[in-house]
Amino acid sequence: MALPNIFTKSVSDAVIQRINQLTASTQPQWGKMSVDKMLAHCNVTYEMVYEDIHPKPNAFMKFVLKLLVKNTVVNEVSYKRNSQTAPQFLIKDAKNFELEKKRLIDYLTKTQQLGESYFDGKESHSFGTLNKTEWNNMFYKHLDHHLTQFGV
Template structure:
């Protein structure tokens, strides 16, 4: 698993993102490249712009922590065409350059804050996570979608 908190990990992901163009087609799935970038950005919005997405409550909060969290924070890659949470669904087209730059900014900020900033930090949906769980959450999701688009 690429360590998103290191300069090397950041460079690896940045290089792959820079290989995308507005015309890059997916190898599977229905999202366009701009929608994919916006989709990936949602995970970072939940960290850096938490007011943008309401936190789950009650039964939904329990279900997410009990059943979804273990699959999201482990190191097992996502399967192709896996279901996604409604908050991550991007139905409209987005501006490719805007979404790409937002993602690069989020990645830079995450790497600069470092693993220690995230160790024990509360996740929007899953409660407190270790820095390894945060890395897996970010890295696995990003790798899955960059692979989806052939980079």
């Protein structure tokens, strides 16, 4: 079953509406992350697209990621609760809730405005070239997983 298309304004707006329901004191329904760390964690996906702040994996590691991780990230199957997190997505320090929330909303808005054609055939940080459906699945299901984790 196809996931909602994050590149459409209606879906992007619905996700932003869910993000706006979060408060600095929202508690997770499972897992150990605080809401500020969850937002920062979700921002890592977009930092890897728009910012040059995360080291790119070497050729061998990229091969391993494509072989072992890519399908789990880009398919339509929801993530399991308490799934393992890649090291670069681990947020150890407390973050500014409002700043991380604004950053995530800004990234979502930018992604929706660029649209699926911008992403179709674009190289990802870790998995090589992805098509628009793979990008959508990666973006949407990660956000949906964590927003559900926090009850919104």
